[in-house]
Amino acid sequence: MFDFLFDSMFVVVPMFILAVFIFIGYRLISQKIKDDRSPIIKTEATVVAKRTNISTSTGLHHSGTRMHHHHHTSTSTSYYVTFEMANGERKEFHVWGEEYGLIVENDYGYLTYQGSRFKGFEIIS
Numbered sequence: 001m002f003d004f005l006f007d008s009m010f011v012v013v014p015m016f017i018l019a020v021f022i023f024i025g026y027r028l029i030s031q032k033i034k035d036d037r038s039p040i041i042k043t044e045a046t047v048v049a050k051r052t053n054i055s056t057s058t059g060l061h062h063s064g065t066r067m068h069h070h071h072h073t074s075t076s077t078s079y080y081v082t083f084e085m086a087n088g089e090r091k092e093f094h095v096w097g098e099e100y101g102l103i104v105e106n107d108y109g110y111l112t113y114q115g116s117r118f119k120g121f122e123i124i125s
Contacts, residue, residue, distance in 0.1 A: 035115030045083040045111035047103055047121075048090065053078040083111050083121075093118035 058073045079100035082092040091111075095103070095118050103121060112119040 031116065035117045038115035040112065040114045040119060042110055042112045043085050044124075045085050045109070045121075047081060047105050047107040048084045049082040049092075050100065050103065050105060051080045051082075052100075053080070081118075081121075085111070 054075060054077050056073060056075045058071065077097065079095050079097050080092050081095050081100065081103055082090055084090045091113070093113060093116070099118075099121070107121075107123050109121055109123040111121050
């Protein structure tokens with residue numbers, strides 16, 4: 001009984017991992033196709049919110065054949081801006097850090113986007 005469960009884990013776990021990768025790939029490709037087929041929209045909008053999401057991952061690095069270990073931590077930051085259009089609809093977009101730094105809450109201007117893809121924001125002075 002135990003041998004069967006142990007042996008089946010070598011089939012079930014890899015199949016589950018493969019299914020997760022296929023699902024994620026399908027979602028990413030579907031979203032890209034949907035965005036590519038969407039029209040490019042340019043509309044007046046106001047920046048109503050900004051936020052960041054910081055992700056940290058820690059790993060262990062082995063140096064050669066020696067028993068010399070190095071811990072390393074990597075951090076990545078994602079930047080998001082929420083815009084409100086003239087009709088009251090709000091949309092949040094993932095933006096590059098450079099653009100995030102130039103945009104300030106309550107800025108008013110022309111938002112350009114395609115589906116869920118941020119294309120730019122031009123401030124009206």
